[in-house]
Amino acid sequence: MRSDASFVNRAGIGLRAASTAVLIFLHFPILLIFLYAFNTEEAAYTFPPPGLTFDWFGVLLKRSDFWNALGLSLVVALVSTMIAVVLGTLAALAIYRSKFFGRDAISLMIILPIALPGIVTGIALRSALNISGLNFSFWTIVIGHATFCVVTVYNNVVARLRRTNYSQVEASMDLGASIWQTFRYVILPNIATALLAGGMLSFALSFDEVIVTTFTAGQQQTLPIWIFSQLQRPRDRPVTNVAALFVVATTLVPILLAYRFTRESGET
Amino acid sequence: MNGKSVAVSLVNVRRHFGEVKAVDDVSLDVYDGEFFSMLGPSGSGKTTCLRLIAGFERPSGGQILLHGWDVGGVPPYDRDVNTVFQDYALFPHMTVGRNVAYGLMIKRVPKAERERRVGEMLELVRLSGMENRKPSQLSGGQRQRVALARALVNRPSVLLLDEPLGALDLKLRQQMQIELKNIQQQVGITFIYVTHDQEEALTMSDRLAVFNHGQIEQVGSPAEVYERPATTFVAGFVGTSNVIDAGVARQIVGEAATLSIRPEKIHLSSPDAAVPAESYSVHGTVQDVVYLGMYTRYLVELETSPRAHLAVMQQNLETTSMDVLTIRGKRVQLIWRRDFTRTLQRTEIVEESGV
Numbered sequence: 315m316r317s318d319a320s321f322v323n324r325a326g327i328g329l330r331a332a333s334t335a336v337l338i339f340l341h342f343p344i345l346l347i348f349l350y351a352f353n354t355e356e357a358a359y360t361f362p363p364p365g366l367t368f369d370w371f372g373v374l375l376k377r378s379d380f381w382n383a384l385g386l387s388l389v390v391a392l393v394s395t396m397i398a399v400v401l402g403t404l405a406a407l408a409i410y411r412s413k414f415f416g417r418d419a420i421s422l423m424i425i426l427p428i429a430l431p432g433i434v435t436g437i438a439l440r441s442a443l444n445i446s447g448l449n450f451s452f453w454t455i456v457i458g459h460a461t462f463c464v465v466t467v468y469n470n471v472v473a474r475l476r477r478t479n480y481s482q483v484e485a486s487m488d489l490g491a492s493i494w495q496t497f498r499y500v501i502l503p504n505i506a507t508a509l510l511a512g513g514m515l516s517f518a519l520s521f522d523e524v525i526v527t528t529f530t531a532g533q534q535q536t537l538p539i540w541i542f543s544q545l546q547r548p549r550d551r552p553v554t555n556v557a558a559l560f561v562v563a564t565t566l567v568p569i570l571l572a573y574r575f576t577r578e579s580g581e582t
Numbered sequence: 583m584n585g586k587s588v589a590v591s592l593v594n595v596r597r598h599f600g601e602v603k604a605v606d607d608v609s610l611d612v613y614d615g616e617f618f619s620m621l622g623p624s625g626s627g628k629t630t631c632l633r634l635i636a637g638f639e640r641p642s643g644g645q646i647l648l649h650g651w652d653v654g655g656v657p658p659y660d661r662d663v664n665t666v667f668q669d670y671a672l673f674p675h676m677t678v679g680r681n682v683a684y685g686l687m688i689k690r691v692p693k694a695e696r697e698r699r700v701g702e703m704l705e706l707v708r709l710s711g712m713e714n715r716k717p718s719q720l721s722g723g724q725r726q727r728v729a730l731a732r733a734l735v736n737r738p739s740v741l742l743l744d745e746p747l748g749a750l751d752l753k754l755r756q757q758m759q760i761e762l763k764n765i766q767q768q769v770g771i772t773f774i775y776v777t778h779d780q781e782e783a784l785t786m787s788d789r790l791a792v793f794n795h796g797q798i799e800q801v802g803s804p805a806e807v808y809e810r811p812a813t814t815f816v817a818g819f820v821g822t823s824n825v826i827d828a829g830v831a832r833q834i835v836g837e838a839a840t841l842s843i844r845p846e847k848i849h850l851s852s853p854d855a856a857v858p859a860e861s862y863s864v865h866g867t868v869q870d871v872v873y874l875g876m877y878t879r880y881l882v883e884l885e886t887s888p889r890a891h892l893a894v895m896q897q898n899l900e901t902t903s904m905d906v907l908t909i910r911g912k913r914v915q916l917i918w919r920r921d922f923t924r925t926l927q928r929t930e931i932v933e934e935s936g937v
Contacts, residue, residue, distance in 0.1 A: 481671035484638055487658040488665045489685035489736065499684070503675040 344562070351555035370552040380557060383540035388564075390452070390536060391520040394459035398516045399509060401460070402467025407501070410475040421472075428465040435461060436529030443530065450532030458530035459523060463516035470512035470576070471505050478504045511575040514568035521565050537561060588650070589614045589740050589772040590635055595644035597630050604630040606796035607644070612740075612774060617766050619775045619783040622793030623819070628776045631793070632742050635774065636665050649739060663740040664733035668748055670725045672717040678704070678728050679713030685736040703731040706765060723754050730765070740772045747782065759785050780820045784808060792816045799929060808844075810924055817842040817924070818932025824848075824892045825931055833886045834864050840926045845895035847922040850880060851915045863917045866892070871910050873898075878906045882916060892916060 354365035374380055409421050427435055439458050448454060482504070486496040502509075524538045535543065538561065544554040590612040597605040605627045612618045620628040633639040634646060637658035646653050653661055664685070672681050680687075682703055686696045704710050707727035717725055726746055733741055746762075747755045763786050766773045777783050783790045784804040791801045792815070800812040807820055817823035822845060828838040835841065857863040869891065870881040878901065880894040894916060898906070 479669060479671060481667045481669055482673055484636075484658070485665070485667060485671035485673075485732075486684070488636060488638075488663075489732070490659045490688045491684075492659055495688055500673060503673075 347555045347558050351552055351559055353552050353555075356549050356552065370556045374553050374556045377553070379535070379540065380553075383535045383537045384560065386452070386455075386534055387521055387537035390455050390459060391517045393456050394463045394520045395513050395516045397456070397460045398463035398467045399513050402464045402512060402516075403471050403505070403509065405464070405468050406471035406475055406505075410472055411480060424468050425465055427461040432523075432525030436526045439526065440529040450530065452534060454530045454532070455527055455534065455536065458526040459520040462523075462526070463520055466515040466519060467509065467512035470508040470515075474505045474508035507575045511572040514572035514575070518565040518568045518572075522561055587614045588612070589616070589648070590774065591645075591647040591650075592631070592634075593645040593647070595631070595634060595646060596642045597627075597634060597639055598642045603796045605634065605641075608796070608798055609644075610791060610798060610801065612772060614772055615770050617763065617773045617775065617786055617788045619777060619787040619790035620793055621777055621780060621783040621790050621820070623778055626793040627796035628778075628793045629744055630796075632665075632744055632774065632776050635740070636663055636742050637661050662738055663742055664736050664738040665742040665744065666726075666729045666733050666746045668744045668746065670717075670729040670746075672725055672728055672732070674717055676716075677713060678709065678715050678717065678720070681717065681728055682732045682735055684732060689736075699735055700731075703735040706734070706768070707731045722750055723758065726750065726758065730762075734765075734769060734771070737769075738771065740774060741766075743773060743775045745777055746775075747777075755782075762786065784820070792820060794819070794930060811842055811926065813927045813929040814840060814842070814931045815929040817926055822893065825926065826892075827890070830884065830887045830890045835862055835920075835923065840928050842924045842926050843892070843918055843922055845879070845893040846877075846897075847918050848892065848894045849917045850882075850894050850896055850909075851917050853913050853915045855915055855917070857915075857917055860920045861917050862920060862923065863915055864892075865913065865915050868909050868912050868914055871906055873903045873906055880906075880909070880914075882914060 349363065351370060352366040352368065353363040354367045354369075355363060405424055409417060409424075436458070439454075439461070443450065443454055443457075478501075482500050483496055486500045487493070491499065522538050523536075524542065527536050527539055531539065537557065541554050541557050541561070544550050544557070588611045590610075592608050592610040595605055595608045596603070608627070608631060610631075620631055622628045630639060634641055635648075637653065637656060637660075641654065648661060648663065673684065676684070679700055682700045683696050686699060691699070700713070701710070704712065707730055709724060709727055709731065712720070712724070712728075717728065720728065726749075729746070743762075747758050750758060759782060762773075775783075775786065784807075787804055789801065789803050790807060792799045792807060794815050800807055800816045802810075807816060811817035811820060811823065814825050817825055823842040824845060826834065826841040826843065828840055831841045832838045853865060864884055864886065866882040866884045868880055869883045872879040875898070877895050877897055880896065882892050882894060884890045884892065
């Protein structure tokens with residue numbers, strides 16, 4: 315037994331080295347962004363940075379275009395997530411129990427926006443919005459984001475419902491509860507953490523979305539698009555990096571929370 | 583059966599799922615205060631019948647009356663019946679106390695009364711002091727009792743039970759059978775009990791209905807159904823029976839009809855024993871002997887028709903395994919009272935298991 319264990323361990327060393335290398339390769343560039351957010355140099359990327367400073371935070375915080383972009387991104391993410399929570403839950407409830415012709419097709423159609431390349435969704439939405447004569451605005455961004463936010467909520471809720479005993483619903487109605495009371499007292503507590511996790515993921519997805527947003531936004535700039543536009547101004551590099559820190563912080567927290575919620579109940 | 587007023591009445595009820603006739607023209611009256619069982623193999627329509635009464639299914643045709651009130655289009659939450667589910671269907675996110683109080687909370691029963699009734703109910707099912715446990719912290723038998731308490735606390739006029747003991751082991755099941763029957767007598771509520779276990783149905787029921795292929799083959803008290811089965815299916819499903827073909831019957835009783843005789847009603851006698859009055863007798867050879875401890879089961883091939891066999895069950899009052907095994911291959915005479923022979927309506931024949 316011992317030799318078996320050590321054999322497994324030895325085989326693990328090479329694998330561990332490779333894994334570490336991949337992880338460094340993935341995360342080193344992100345560390346660079348962190349580092350250069352504090353760079354005293356304005357434009358160039360010399361390594362190591364000649365000096366470190368907090369000045370860029372001050373510069374960024376004084377810029378109203380940054381605040382506008384951050385605010386827009388937060389509101390878009392919140393509104394799209396709320397829409398996704400309502401629609402995703404309703405879709406999951408409809409698909410989970412009923413059997414009707416085309417059920418699987420509808421399930422696929424709900425999931426498709428996240429499987430399709432963003433560029434396809436973006437072009438499709440843009441032409442559809444053009445045809446329908448809608449002005450590109452805050453709401454068109456929200457519509458664009460909601461298409462893929464619904465998927466994360468739907469997937470989480472449907473997975474939870476599949477593991478929830480349907481006879482609970484029958485028991486509730488048998489004990490006198492109406493459909494709404496059953497939803498409130500039985501279904502909602504059962505799906506609550508899945509709903510929260512789906513919502514968090516949906517928020518994070520919306521907050522850093524670029525591709526669909528470029529096609530559905532008018533004059534508005536969400537934070538990722540604002541950062542993208544800043545790249546064309548080399549003198550503001552460190553400011554952009556500081557903004558990137560904000561994005562990382564805002565998306566990482568909900569993703570970690572979502573991970574926690576689903577892990578506690580043993581679900582992906 | 584207090585005064586025989588009807589609690590639940592099914593009138594020509596049908597429930598079809600596409601081509602499948604799950605319930606096919608069932609008519610039935612269940613009386614107030616009765617312990618009524620619906621017995622049948624899986625897929626016989628008994629559970630669908632229960633779900634129709636609860637309101638989880640809508641009938642494709644016919645009428646369902648609760649105390650004379652047609653509940654055809656009435657949703658489950660407006661019916662004065664409660665259900666104990668096969669998988670218990672407890673709410674995992676609620677404590678035992680809140681599970682039991684659920685129906686009362688929905689009906690906005692004041693808190694003090696709610697707590698009192700929940701306490702009484704938990705005492706009835708012997709779970710006092712478990713209010714704050716979660717269902718996941720209970721054993722199967724305890725969950726089953728919570729499910730029972732949760733349904734009974736609403737004082738329904740009819741309690742529906744869908745194979746509630748199916749998931750329990752044999753000892754616990756037998757114990758719960760007695761307990762359920764006691765509780766039913768204490769609360770005086772009509773119980774409609776679905777089971778595939780004929781012993782369970784015979785033990786607990788005031789009356790039972792035997793289901794097969796979505797139809798009722800016979801309704802009666804346990805003794806009536808056991809002693810006087812109406813069809814070949816009932817004769818084979820409720821206990822075991824010798825079903826005698828018309829051809830063989832003509833040779834034994836002089837009448838061409840499908841007959842049944844229970845194995846324990848037949849006496850295994852010596853070939854020259856005198857046949858008492860009002861009895862049938864037939865000669866045969868013992869082909870197989872199965873010693874079962876309390877009983878011995880013999881399979882006897884008939885002389886008059888070598889293809890036909892009769893199973894005989896004899897209590898081992900004065901015999902031991904040594905004695906009974908020596909009888910194999912010997913010639914014997916089988917004797918039974920005429921009035922134990924039943925003429926059956928031919929339906930499905932349940933194949934003998936065992937011997």
